[in-house]
Amino acid sequence: MFSVNFAIIFPFIIAALVPFLYRRIKFVHIGWFVMLVPITLFILLARLIPSVASGKTFFHTYNWIPSLDINFTTYLDGLSMIFGLLITGVGSLVILYSIFYLSTKESLQHFYSYLLLFMGAMLGVVFSDNLMVLYVFWELTSVSSFLLIAFWNHRKASRQGAQKAMLITVSGGVAMLVGFIMLHTMTGTFSVREIVLSIRDFTDHTLFLPTMILVLLGAFTKSAQFPFHIWLPDAMEAPTPVSAYLHSATMVKAGIYLVARFTPVFGGDQVWFWSVSVIGMMTMFWGSFNAVRQPDLKALLAYSTISQLGLIMSLLGLGSIALNIGYSADSIIYTQATFAALFHLINHSTFKGALFMVVGIVDHELGTRDIRRLGGLFTLMPFTFTIAVIGGLSMAGLPPFNGFLSKEMFFAATVQISNADVFSLQTFGVIFPIVAWIASIFTFVYCLIFIIKTFLGPAQPEKLDKPIHEAPVGMLISPLILCAFVVGIFFFPDLLGKYILQPSMASVYPTFGDPKELTPSIYAWHGFNAELMMTIGVIVIGALLYNQLKKWKPVYGLFSQKYTFNMLYNSMLSSTEKGSTIVTKGYMTGFLRDYLVYIFVFFIVTVGGFLFYSGAFSIDISTDASIRVYEAILVGVMAVAAVAMLFAKSRITATLLNGVLGYSIAIFFVIFRAPDLALTQLVVESVTTALFLLCFYFLPEWKRETSSSKTKLTNAIVSIGVGVVVMLVAFSVLNYEKFETISRYFENAYELAGGANIVNAILGDFRGFDTMLEVVVLFIAGLGIFTMIKLRAKKEDADIEN
Amino acid sequence: METLIIILIGILTAVATYLILSRNIIRVILGTAVFSHAVHLLILTMGGLKKGSVPLLKEADAPYTDALPQALILTAIVISFAVTAFILVLAYRAYQDLGSDDLHALRGTNDE
Amino acid sequence: MPAQFLLNLFIAFLWMVLQDEDELKITTFFSGFLVGIGIIFLMHRFFGTQFYLRRLISIIKLFFIFISELAASSVLISKQILSPKLKIKPGIFTYKTKLRGDWEITTLAMLLTLTPGSVVMEVNPEGDMFYIHAMDLEKSKADVLRSIGKFEKAIMEVTR
Amino acid sequence: MWKGGLLLNTSQIIELGAALLILLGSIMSVISAFGIIRLPDVYTRSHAATKSSTLAVLLSLSGAFVYFWVHEGFISVRLLLGIVFVFLTAPVAGHLITRAAYRSKVKLTDNSSDDALKEVLFPEDK
Amino acid sequence: MVEKILLTALALFAFSIAIALYRIIKGPSMPDRTVALDMIGVNLISSIAVISIVLKTKAFLEAILILGILAFISTIAISKYVERGVIVEHKSDN
Amino acid sequence: MRINDVILRTVTKIVVFIILTFGVYLFLSGHNTPGGGFIGGLVLASAFVLLYLSSDIESVQKSLPLDFKMVAAFGVLLATSTGFGSLLLGVPFLSQTFAYFDLPIFGKTELTTVTIFEAGVALAVVGVVVTIILSISEDE
Amino acid sequence: MNNIIVLPLILPIMVGVLLVFLRPYIRLQRIISLLTMIGVACISVYILNRIQTEGIMRLDFGGWKPPFGILFVADSFSALLVLTASVVTAICLIYAFSSIGERHERMFFYPFILFLVAGVNGSFLTGDLFNLFVCFEVMLLASYVLVTLGGEKAQLRESIKYVVINILSSWFFLVALAYLYGTVGTLNMAHISERVAEAGQGPLLTTVSILFLIVFSLKAGLLLFFWLPGSYSAPPTVIAALFGALLTKVGIYALFRTFTLIFYHEPSITHNLIGIMAGITLIVGCMGAVAYKDVRQIASYNVVIAVGFMLIGLAVGTQTSLEGSIYYIIHDMIAKAMLFLLVGTMIVLTGVTKFDQMSGLIRNYPLFSWMFFVVTCSLAGIPPLSGFVGKVLVGQGAIENGSYVLVALAFISSVVVLYSLLRIFLNSIFGETIISPEDELPLKKGLLIPIVLLGIGTISLGLEAEVLSSYVSDAANTLFNPSIYIDAVLSGNK
Numbered sequence A: 001m002f003s004v005n006f007a008i009i010f011p012f013i014i015a016a017l018v019p020f021l022y023r024r025i026k027f028v029h030i031g032w033f034v035m036l037v038p039i040t041l042f043i044l045l046a047r048l049i050p051s052v053a054s055g056k057t058f059f060h061t062y063n064w065i066p067s068l069d070i071n072f073t074t075y076l077d078g079l080s081m082i083f084g085l086l087i088t089g090v091g092s093l094v095i096l097y098s099i100f101y102l103s104t105k106e107s108l109q110h111f112y113s114y115l116l117l118f119m120g121a122m123l124g125v126v127f128s129d130n131l132m133v134l135y136v137f138w139e140l141t142s143v144s145s146f147l148l149i150a151f152w153n154h155r156k157a158s159r160q161g162a163q164k165a166m167l168i169t170v171s172g173g174v175a176m177l178v179g180f181i182m183l184h185t186m187t188g189t190f191s192v193r194e195i196v197l198s199i200r201d202f203t204d205h206t207l208f209l210p211t212m213i214l215v216l217l218g219a220f221t222k223s224a225q226f227p228f229h230i231w232l233p234d235a236m237e238a239p240t241p242v243s244a245y246l247h248s249a250t251m252v253k254a255g256i257y258l259v260a261r262f263t264p265v266f267g268g269d270q271v272w273f274w275s276v277s278v279i280g281m282m283t284m285f286w287g288s289f290n291a292v293r294q295p296d297l298k299a300l301l302a303y304s305t306i307s308q309l310g311l312i313m314s315l316l317g318l319g320s321i322a323l324n325i326g327y328s329a330d331s332i333i334y335t336q337a338t339f340a341a342l343f344h345l346i347n348h349s350t351f352k353g354a355l356f357m358v359v360g361i362v363d364h365e366l367g368t369r370d371i372r373r374l375g376g377l378f379t380l381m382p383f384t385f386t387i388a389v390i391g392g393l394s395m396a397g398l399p400p401f402n403g404f405l406s407k408e409m410f411f412a413a414t415v416q417i418s419n420a421d422v423f424s425l426q427t428f429g430v431i432f433p434i435v436a437w438i439a440s441i442f443t444f445v446y447c448l449i450f451i452i453k454t455f456l457g458p459a460q461p462e463k464l465d466k467p468i469h470e471a472p473v474g475m476l477i478s479p480l481i482l483c484a485f486v487v488g489i490f491f492f493p494d495l496l497g498k499y500i501l502q503p504s505m506a507s508v509y510p511t512f513g514d515p516k517e518l519t520p521s522i523y524a525w526h527g528f529n530a531e532l533m534m535t536i537g538v539i540v541i542g543a544l545l546y547n548q549l550k551k552w553k554p555v556y557g558l559f560s561q562k563y564t565f566n567m568l569y570n571s572m573l574s575s576t577e578k579g580s581t582i583v584t585k586g587y588m589t590g591f592l593r594d595y596l597v598y599i600f601v602f603f604i605v606t607v608g609g610f611l612f613y614s615g616a617f618s619i620d621i622s623t624d625a626s627i628r629v630y631e632a633i634l635v636g637v638m639a640v641a642a643v644a645m646l647f648a649k650s651r652i653t654a655t656l657l658n659g660v661l662g663y664s665i666a667i668f669f670v671i672f673r674a675p676d677l678a679l680t681q682l683v684v685e686s687v688t689t690a691l692f693l694l695c696f697y698f699l700p701e702w703k704r705e706t707s708s709s710k711t712k713l714t715n716a717i718v719s720i721g722v723g724v725v726v727m728l729v730a731f732s733v734l735n736y737e738k739f740e741t742i743s744r745y746f747e748n749a750y751e752l753a754g755g756a757n758i759v760n761a762i763l764g765d766f767r768g769f770d771t772m773l774e775v776v777v778l779f780i781a782g783l784g785i786f787t788m789i790k791l792r793a794k795k796e797d798a799d800i801e802n
Numbered sequence B: 001m002e003t004l005i006i007i008l009i010g011i012l013t014a015v016a017t018y019l020i021l022s023r024n025i026i027r028v029i030l031g032t033a034v035f036s037h038a039v040h041l042l043i044l045t046m047g048g049l050k051k052g053s054v055p056l057l058k059e060a061d062a063p064y065t066d067a068l069p070q071a072l073i074l075t076a077i078v079i080s081f082a083v084t085a086f087i088l089v090l091a092y093r094a095y096q097d098l099g100s101d102d103l104h105a106l107r108g109t110n111d112e
Numbered sequence C: 001m002p003a004q005f006l007l008n009l010f011i012a013f014l015w016m017v018l019q020d021e022d023e024l025k026i027t028t029f030f031s032g033f034l035v036g037i038g039i040i041f042l043m044h045r046f047f048g049t050q051f052y053l054r055r056l057i058s059i060i061k062l063f064f065i066f067i068s069e070l071a072a073s074s075v076l077i078s079k080q081i082l083s084p085k086l087k088i089k090p091g092i093f094t095y096k097t098k099l100r101g102d103w104e105i106t107t108l109a110m111l112l113t114l115t116p117g118s119v120v121m122e123v124n125p126e127g128d129m130f131y132i133h134a135m136d137l138e139k140s141k142a143d144v145l146r147s148i149g150k151f152e153k154a155i156m157e158v159t160r
Numbered sequence D: 001m002w003k004g005g006l007l008l009n010t011s012q013i014i015e016l017g018a019a020l021l022i023l024l025g026s027i028m029s030v031i032s033a034f035g036i037i038r039l040p041d042v043y044t045r046s047h048a049a050t051k052s053s054t055l056a057v058l059l060s061l062s063g064a065f066v067y068f069w070v071h072e073g074f075i076s077v078r079l080l081l082g083i084v085f086v087f088l089t090a091p092v093a094g095h096l097i098t099r100a101a102y103r104s105k106v107k108l109t110d111n112s113s114d115d116a117l118k119e120v121l122f123p124e125d126k
Numbered sequence E: 001m002v003e004k005i006l007l008t009a010l011a012l013f014a015f016s017i018a019i020a021l022y023r024i025i026k027g028p029s030m031p032d033r034t035v036a037l038d039m040i041g042v043n044l045i046s047s048i049a050v051i052s053i054v055l056k057t058k059a060f061l062e063a064i065l066i067l068g069i070l071a072f073i074s075t076i077a078i079s080k081y082v083e084r085g086v087i088v089e090h091k092s093d094n
Numbered sequence F: 001m002r003i004n005d006v007i008l009r010t011v012t013k014i015v016v017f018i019i020l021t022f023g024v025y026l027f028l029s030g031h032n033t034p035g036g037g038f039i040g041g042l043v044l045a046s047a048f049v050l051l052y053l054s055s056d057i058e059s060v061q062k063s064l065p066l067d068f069k070m071v072a073a074f075g076v077l078l079a080t081s082t083g084f085g086s087l088l089l090g091v092p093f094l095s096q097t098f099a100y101f102d103l104p105i106f107g108k109t110e111l112t113t114v115t116i117f118e119a120g121v122a123l124a125v126v127g128v129v130v131t132i133i134l135s136i137s138e139d140e
Numbered sequence G: 001m002n003n004i005i006v007l008p009l010i011l012p013i014m015v016g017v018l019l020v021f022l023r024p025y026i027r028l029q030r031i032i033s034l035l036t037m038i039g040v041a042c043i044s045v046y047i048l049n050r051i052q053t054e055g056i057m058r059l060d061f062g063g064w065k066p067p068f069g070i071l072f073v074a075d076s077f078s079a080l081l082v083l084t085a086s087v088v089t090a091i092c093l094i095y096a097f098s099s100i101g102e103r104h105e106r107m108f109f110y111p112f113i114l115f116l117v118a119g120v121n122g123s124f125l126t127g128d129l130f131n132l133f134v135c136f137e138v139m140l141l142a143s144y145v146l147v148t149l150g151g152e153k154a155q156l157r158e159s160i161k162y163v164v165i166n167i168l169s170s171w172f173f174l175v176a177l178a179y180l181y182g183t184v185g186t187l188n189m190a191h192i193s194e195r196v197a198e199a200g201q202g203p204l205l206t207t208v209s210i211l212f213l214i215v216f217s218l219k220a221g222l223l224l225f226f227w228l229p230g231s232y233s234a235p236p237t238v239i240a241a242l243f244g245a246l247l248t249k250v251g252i253y254a255l256f257r258t259f260t261l262i263f264y265h266e267p268s269i270t271h272n273l274i275g276i277m278a279g280i281t282l283i284v285g286c287m288g289a290v291a292y293k294d295v296r297q298i299a300s301y302n303v304v305i306a307v308g309f310m311l312i313g314l315a316v317g318t319q320t321s322l323e324g325s326i327y328y329i330i331h332d333m334i335a336k337a338m339l340f341l342l343v344g345t346m347i348v349l350t351g352v353t354k355f356d357q358m359s360g361l362i363r364n365y366p367l368f369s370w371m372f373f374v375v376t377c378s379l380a381g382i383p384p385l386s387g388f389v390g391k392v393l394v395g396q397g398a399i400e401n402g403s404y405v406l407v408a409l410a411f412i413s414s415v416v417v418l419y420s421l422l423r424i425f426l427n428s429i430f431g432e433t434i435i436s437p438e439d440e441l442p443l444k445k446g447l448l449i450p451i452v453l454l455g456i457g458t459i460s461l462g463l464e465a466e467v468l469s470s471y472v473s474d475a476a477n478t479l480f481n482p483s484i485y486i487d488a489v490l491s492g493n494k
Ligand code: NA
Pocket: B036, B076, B077, B079, B080, G174
């Protein structure tokens, strides 16, 4: 049995091998070798179609991080089969196409590595049952897409496009990840199948709604839904095979896959219905509306893809309503939207793949994609023209092409949904058919633009760098195969319906009994009904609009460039950057004093604040030891000496005052019965003073502090605050009902450690380890000082590094 | 006595804080020195003052004053000596190479 | 002179052994040493040299001279400090000493400095001239010079 | 019985004497402290400081020595060594400070009568 | 009686220290301060001796000698600093 | 007039020996009276400091040709290896033992491994303090 | 006898001191120091595995039973950190061999590195709070020296700030220790925990705990990270890498230890405060990471972000989130070392510090460039690299605990991390190559190999997370159930 896990890993392995093979295989284009991968996988998958069609699913687990419930579990069912076939099928064709598109001068080893990486990742996304693993592959698609978009990374636009795509899709992915984690929190599992089975118990959970929104964010960003669509046009900087593969047929459909996959989880919910369908509709409209004004063929296709993805998305939204109503004879009608979605998904992949390849051919052969420089190609590029017509008309929703069938089903679904009596659709439902219809008109218009402005009308060879000529045969094979599907599906739709769509309907509606019920027969002709009227309307109005394009095009001027989402994205990035710079440099002043003030203020606020807020402060002087006169005088001496340090005019005075403090502390150590301390303090203080004097030789006399009085006042307040807080906590600690200290134990020092000096016994024995490390500290300091003095920057060294 | 010493600790701390906020590096270093004085007294005070005799077993009789804080302070004194020595040398090395002992002048060039 | 000292040690040891005690005691040794001092003092002429502890006696003498000078001038200085009005005229004067060698010069300078009212500020590079700061030049210069004389004599008794 | 009392009294008296010695020392110390305030220049002040306080320390250390001897029968070599040490070092300190003062051009008080060092050290200032 | 005398003496020593501190703060010259610091050292020596008596312990007698040593070393160091700016010379000129 | 340091140097000759003796005493007696490796080491170091103060680096170096960095390193090594010894003996790290011996001259004497440990500490302290002072002073 | 657990500290120290004697023999120094770190790594693997079978290991120094003596306690958490620290140091040493230069090597570079590691390992292992202070100081002193080593102007300038702020934090540490000793009268961490539990963590003890929070936050760079960006961008690359990998982790370790073992009774105050601090740290860290064009600054602010992230695990305080943080700490040690080595090498190769002044490095240094991409993805938590598991578990714990704001901040921060590093990648690695072939500096193998090793580390740690899982879950379990630690230390004195 062929393991799906292997199917996922296989491209990764080959991807890793490609750079090595590339070095070995000089005589033949490496693409031929690479192409074997998707073809093999496609054949392996295709052989499973009959079993899947009969309702069988394949499930396989490979332990990865079992202790965290993260396992490489794959699940092959109808839904994943569709995507698996698309990924491998379109993948094979795209690689074939790319063999002729990319010259051997390009760094092919990178290209095909990335492409295989992407393929594996994409297969991983659609076959993974474990959400974490799904996410792993999800992000890998973003990463590989990033690499592919930035393939010509010496171009600034490529890099920017790659960054935009990566940021938006990864951000969505991160949101989705949070959603997945929340699902795990609710259901206790990462397995989609198990979640589908148990989710009904959690629909009232507080996390249910946030989870749904987060998962949708992932889907919407990936599938370029409004307003996240902005990355897709910029992603057209990628080589055209990449656009044909990732940005029309596969990666952008990952979001569709996710929504379809999660329909059984969230499908019955009102928020799900409205957000998926409305966002889809908006995307569809906005995409088609904007496609019309694109002078760049590839950009036109990008917006068209956005629009078509919106269409599919909205259909999935509409279809989810069936889950709210529940399985009944009435609700089956609503599942047809989902059916249409899956159907159009396939259709779109076929015609859009072909169209991208057409643009690739034009670009490759003529060196431009700008419709203002093109026209009249049909005579010299007849095959290309044919492909363009087939693809374009299918996209426009005309017979005899597959796009017509799914477009009609789409209209039907919108009309039906406006009659549903849940979710206030009685009132608002009517917007669906209206928006669908308007969007389709624009779709029709840009399809005409695509075909007519490129291939018909007068040729403008003077605007081209190269003579007009037909593409090599190799480049035409792939789009022609896709066109064959475009036409073939129109004539034999039920074959697709039965073997491919029906099992996937079972995946979306697992609770809906026999999937056969959910699978309608698809007819090209279904009488004069609402959808056909709508289609006719689209053609008539569309043709009119195309004719009058020059007159109404200024309408686009109303949509100021300033307020596009693209500008929003750009200004968000740049203002984040600017704002961050201002804020960061605002507090990271480089002044030590400022940093210290932050730290002190934080100390005062948290420690002092909490001390009072919690009522922990207490003071009790009754248990104090007595005070002698001389002690009081010495305390006074220390206080005065300390304060005098602040006003000392010369550094040496201050140093001497510090010495006075040190000596006075020594005498307090005497008063407090700490002979060892007194000795140490005395020596250390003297040596320290000597060090100060030594260093003063190298340092200038200090000047008056010239800080502003405001700074000084702040410093004073902070200082007093710190002093007071330290003092108050000390009072409270002193008044705390103490535990017996562990020190009593050390009073047996003589028996235990053979020393009568307890302090020394502690230092040498009980806590000898501290002493040992303390010596190390001292040693490091000594050695470090030596190093600091002896090792100086070489004069000629720049101040940058090493 | 404890109260008095704690007030002294408060004063020393405040003075040290003010010093460490200065622009002149020597004042800052002196601030760190005063900080150590304050905390050494604090450790001793927190262990209790004059609560027993000198912690020498043959010298005096129990109860002994708490010896553990004394050992801790001893360690702390030596460490703060090491650190003070280091930063002093650092200060003059910085002055030699950067030509200033004013921390305002040692702000550093941020990029852009 | 070292011979005298060795002999003294020998006598002390002999004394200790003669005591025939169970263990050797440092106190016994010490008393033996004292006995030895007495014997040697009586017999030192046999060696043809001076009694080796004479120097010690000179040192003790010097010490007492110094203590009395110290006390006297302390009282003087205290009076001056405590008198309601300061009536002093300080100044620096020079003194050329007969003493030679680091130890002699140092001792003299230290004694002078310890005695209130005078501080040796500088010694010239040749080491025979003192620059002395006096608290009250007019009144106490004579006293100081008298002290210096006493000290010089006492020091030479020790060293020569 | 009373003999023991007398013995005790003797040592008490000696202890008292030691204490008085210390008191005297402390008084000397205060006097020299006054000197340090009242005297007009650093040179005269150094007289007060090095001398009087040397005496003060001599007195108090001797007092302590006597006290420990009498009270605990303990002859403290360290105290004796301390006295010796002070005597060894105090004059050197006084000498060095005044020399340093003069060489760093700290002025003598105005009513100084004579300055034999000036022509030797700073002939150019004449 | 003895203790009272000793405490009085201690107070007087402390008082002297306070006065010396005044001189340190006031200056005006560096040698003035050095003299005063030296004096503080000497008074501390006396104080430790007296405190030892009051506390009836010999534990601090080492401190007396140490303090003597250190006061000496500090004074030399400061004097040399005042006089020459450098306190440890490479090679003295004589 | 050149400075004549005769007084300082002469007195230092005596004083240094007093300090050195005292330092060794403090180091040895630390177990029962105030003192120990640290203090002993510090006092020894201050004796060296006094030497450098009263004389100059070159002359001290001539009569005392020691690399104090190495002294310090040796000290640290000594202090740590007493701990390491216990590793070999299979007792907890830094286990100290002590015993009393009757020695001819010193009488009943306590010998402990702590003494070795403390000797390391003292050497390290001396080495470091002198290294620091010399490093600074030798700087031009 | 558990003497083996002192080796991660004592071995580097003794070898470090020995190397002082071997000053002229640089090759020998290199070999010995590398062997030492490899040895320590092996030892810690052994320790880690013994803990799994025999439970927490403890070593009472001098044989003094707790709470009276000092002791080392090795649980899975500390052993894991010791292991990671040692491995990272060993790898960084290899980088140092061909980057640091003989001048530094002659000036005791290797001893200082070994002392630094000793301090770090000691901090991870000690069971005594005052000893923790001392171990901190060992580490800090070594870091002070290393940050100034070479004496460049920027180093001197920034190190003053670094040293002063750390002196201040050490001071706060001592103050906190004084207060704690004044209240509970003991220093042994397990014993403190027992006494705090016995007395109830009243307002005063909570106040003291906040002070400890400040102390360790200063070390960890939690909110109070002002010392960090400057001092991490001044020293030579390898030192910056070690700093980035190790220094903040010690503070983080201390926060985890104290606030799970000792002050865990008032989470509504302390852990919430940590949460707030972590949140703000994430925000300002993110701002810093996009504010600068200097690649080292960006790397430094990435350290800050990671600190915030790791502390969320503590703030949330569930076993899952603790587990996540532990994974993340291990990951971050490796990935941050790698990042700092990469940006440092970039600066060496190009001679400029800002990413917009570099371009197209991938042409000349492809493997190096891919390593940068790997670390970018790793730090952004992109699976299956090492940052992922920790990220997921922290998020999971936080969600279970209802800390949604922290979850949001944590996950948004990983996007910002991605953005900040992607900017470098796109501008410096990708793009037109501006260095002509003749100006191109060769990338020494000695610089590339350690980077690749770390890259392999971050990849395999992600792919083979299961290898760690039993250790990490044991570590989290011990943190979550303080009684395990306390029992191991205080009862059944071995
Ligand atoms: Na300190």
